[in-house]
Amino acid sequence: xxxxxIAGSAFAAQDALVxxxxxxxxxxxxxxxxxxxKGDPAANxxxxxxxxxxxxxxxxxxxxxxxxxAELLDGLDIEERIYRFRCVEAWAMVVPWNGVELRDxxxxxxxxxxxxxxxxxxxxxxxxxxxxRLPSIPWPYVEGLRxxxxxxxxxxxxxxxYGKPMPNQNGAPIRLxxxxxYGFKSIKSIVKITLTxxxxxxxxxxINAREYGFYSNVNPDVDHPRWSQASHRVIGGGLFQxxxxxxxxxxxxxxxxxxxxxxxxxxxx
Amino acid sequence: MIVDRLNGWARKxxxxxxxxVYLLPMPYFFYLGLTGGLGAEPIKALEHEYGEIALxxxxxxxxxxxxxxxxxxxxxxxxxxxxxxxxAYVLAHLLVWLVLDVQILSQIWADILKRxxxxxxxxxxxxxxxxxxxxxxxxxxRMGANWxxxxxxxxxxxxxxxxxxxxxxxxxxIEPLAYMAVILLLLGLRLIPKRQNRKSVAA
Numbered sequence: 001x002x003x004x005x006i007a008g009s010a011f012a013a014q015d016a017l018v019x020x021x022x023x024x025x026x027x028x029x030x031x032x033x034x035x036x037x038k039g040d041p042a043a044n045x046x047x048x049x050x051x052x053x054x055x056x057x058x059x060x061x062x063x064x065x066x067x068x069x070a071e072l073l074d075g076l077d078i079e080e081r082i083y084r085f086r087c088v089e090a091w092a093m094v095v096p097w098n099g100v101e102l103r104d105x106x107x108x109x110x111x112x113x114x115x116x117x118x119x120x121x122x123x124x125x126x127x128x129x130x131x132x133r134l135p136s137i138p139w140p141y142v143e144g145l146r147x148x149x150x151x152x153x154x155x156x157x158x159x160x161x162y163g164k165p166m167p168n169q170n171g172a173p174i175r176l177x178x179x180x181x182y183g184f185k186s187i188k189s190i191v192k193i194t195l196t197x198x199x200x201x202x203x204x205x206x207i208n209a210r211e212y213g214f215y216s217n218v219n220p221d222v223d224h225p226r227w228s229q230a231s232h233r234v235i236g237g238g239l240f241q242x243x244x245x246x247x248x249x250x251x252x253x254x255x256x257x258x259x260x261x262x263x264x265x266x267x268x269x
Numbered sequence: 270m271i272v273d274r275l276n277g278w279a280r281k282x283x284x285x286x287x288x289x290v291y292l293l294p295m296p297y298f299f300y301l302g303l304t305g306g307l308g309a310e311p312i313k314a315l316e317h318e319y320g321e322i323a324l325x326x327x328x329x330x331x332x333x334x335x336x337x338x339x340x341x342x343x344x345x346x347x348x349x350x351x352x353x354x355x356x357a358y359v360l361a362h363l364l365v366w367l368v369l370d371v372q373i374l375s376q377i378w379a380d381i382l383k384r385x386x387x388x389x390x391x392x393x394x395x396x397x398x399x400x401x402x403x404x405x406x407x408x409x410x411r412m413g414a415n416w417x418x419x420x421x422x423x424x425x426x427x428x429x430x431x432x433x434x435x436x437x438x439x440x441x442x443i444e445p446l447a448y449m450a451v452i453l454l455l456l457g458l459r460l461i462p463k464r465q466n467r468k469s470v471a472a
Contacts, residue, residue, distance in 0.1 A: 020309075023309070024309040027308060027309055028308060028309040028310055032440065036438070036439075036440065036442050038308070038310065039308060089439075091310060091313070134441075134443065135441055136440040136441050136442055137440040137441075204439075207440060223383070225383075225384065225385075226384050226385075226386060226436075226437070227384075228376055228379065228380060230376065231373065231376070233310075233312070233370075235309045235310045236309050236310075238302075238303070238305075238311060239299075239302045239303050239311045239312060239315070239369060240369065241312065242372065243371075243372055243373065
């Protein structure tokens with residue numbers, strides 16, 4: 001990826017963001033494959049086998065196949081991106097990710113002209129993912145992006161944090177990061193990427209369409225039925241940490257607003 | 270035999286033990302929150318700790334009557350203490366939410382009106398207010414038979430408390446469902462008709 005290709009403020013502004021500690025980022029996680037408590041992933045993800053790891057790329061691509069992570073990343077430069085991360089539950093953190101732009105991977109796969117969406121799937125391996133032995137949500141976890149969202153230079157396939165390999169509880173060995181969307185869109189431990197011409201099903205939308213839309217862009221003006229999205233709290237600040245106002249598209253409005261020009265973001269939330 | 274021995278111990282155990290044992294965790298968890306012992310997000314953790322202890326106390330409180338009826342173990346003398354300590358935890362849970370979590374007054378009001386699980390939780394708290402205010406000897410004497418009727422609000426508060434937990438979590442989680450199942454079971458036991466009553470009606 002070419003760092004200079006990110007228009008305007010996101011890249012310049014990342015120097016102004018203060019990342020959460022490695023300890024915060026790796027101890028407070030939503031990864032229901034390892035349990036629904038925030039500490040469960042850190043406690044239960046140690047036994048996940050992340051090497052070897054294979055990712056199937058299929059659908060409307062010129063080079064379908066099953067690739068190792070190394071093959072997928074071959075020839076691409078891993079760069080650091082410091083992004084705000086905003087959970088739909090109204091907490092947030094700042095994470096220094098290491099990864100490659102998703103578009104570089106997709107270009108290697110050869111996206112065909114009739115592809116309009118990208119679908120992702122998380123590993124299903126209940127013997128190593130104890131949360132999958134319970135029906136808390138349907139397994140495997142699936143997510144999706146519109147192709148222009150997937151090709152956006154901010155959209156990352158992350159392989160590490162703080163220069164270290166991705167910790168298991170954060171979605172090892174490779175995960176998606178879409179910083180202007182609620183955290184659940186940034187699917188972890190990916191084993192399948194499918195290019196398709198129709199909007200793919202996404203896990204939380206399938207579970208509760210009233211609460212979770214396909215787009216799930218961070219939007220302080222569109223409330224989740226159970227959480228106001230007008231403000232959030234950055235974790236790691238202790239018992240008296242103040243809330244902060246949530247920014248449109250999580251502060252990446254300048255870069256991504258044009259993707260949604262003409263759309264009613266209350267309807268397509 | 271065992272029942273008699275348990276009842277003997279219960280008679281000897283002073284009620285202030287209940288207050289001591291149950292009120293100590295409250296400042297302790299607050300201290301943990303202050304000193305990093307509750308993880309990266311101590312506000313939510315403290316809110317959940319207090320809420321969950323309150324639900325456990327609701328269950329203990331609801332268990333006292335059926336325990337006496339079906340096993341003969343008599344812990345009635347601790348019931349007021351359990352009830353008041355439950356209220357203390359519900360209040361602490363509410364205060365953490367108001368003061369540390371939401372902080373913003375306009376948002377607090379909007380949350381109470383708009384979010385079902387918060388509406389339900391607030392309703393449970395409101396039902397508990399008259400219960401806490403009348404948990405003293407003076408009120409029991411003054412109110413006579415009305416006191417028992419009023420304190421049936423406990424059942425409503427317990428169900429609302431259980432529903433509050435189920436509504437708040439994402440997906441299907443076992444823990445809140447288990448709390449609700451136990452609450453409903455303990456309330457259901459009260460519906461079993463008493464034999465001696467039927468006999469006396471027949472006679």
